[in-house]
Amino acid sequence: MVSIPPQGDKITLANAKPFIAGGLLLAIGLLAIDGQGPRQWLRAASPQNAEGCEKIVQSTAQLSREQLAQLLVVPERDPKENVRKIVAEPYCSLPQLQVRSGVVSEREAYPMAWDPAVQLVILYENDEYAGYRFRFQ
Incomplete structure (x- = not known):
């Protein structure tokens, strides 16, 4: 005691x-x-958005709700430049993959400004917008 x-x-x-x-x-x-x-x-203490990234492009990049709303109405096969006018540079680029036979696809990740644990991954094929998906970490 x-x-x-x-x-x-x-x-x-x-x-x-x-x-x-x-x-x-x-x-x-x-x-x-x-x-x-x-x-x-x-x-x-370490950046959480780097998981799976091949290369960090813009460490401060985030996607706002307005940018997301604009992107969701972009038609598939639009030129990559049209998408980049909305979203600018990505947080990081992900490793390339082959979704369809003979076509190499590029992927870029954008963390959401309101929840950085959620990322929007944009897919490009031959410099054309091919779609998106959400990635939850």
């Missing part, structure tokens, strides 16, 4: 050691129970 010094006595380092040790044990215990604590802190 820890005794509290009578009033008038100063708290010295020797008197404070049990409190410091108790605080450290409590912190270690909470981290052990959580199990994810340090990893979540480290993940929160």
Whole structure:
């Protein structure tokens, strides 16, 4: 049991050691129970939108609700330049893939301004807009 010094006595380092040790044990215990604590802190400090990105193009790029609304009415097979007039440069480019036989597709990711964990991935084939999908992280 820890005794509290009578009033008038100063708290010295020797008197404070049990409190410091108790605080450290409590912190270690909470981290052990959580199990994810340090990893979540480290993940929160690193950019979360970089997962799957091949190359970061514009680290501050975000898509507003207005831009999303404009993009959703762009017809497929419109030139890539028309889409870029709406969305500008992407946050990152994703690895190319082959959706249809003989056609290599480019993909670009745009985090949503209101929820960066949600990205809009735009697909281009031969410099034409080929569609989009949402990616949730």
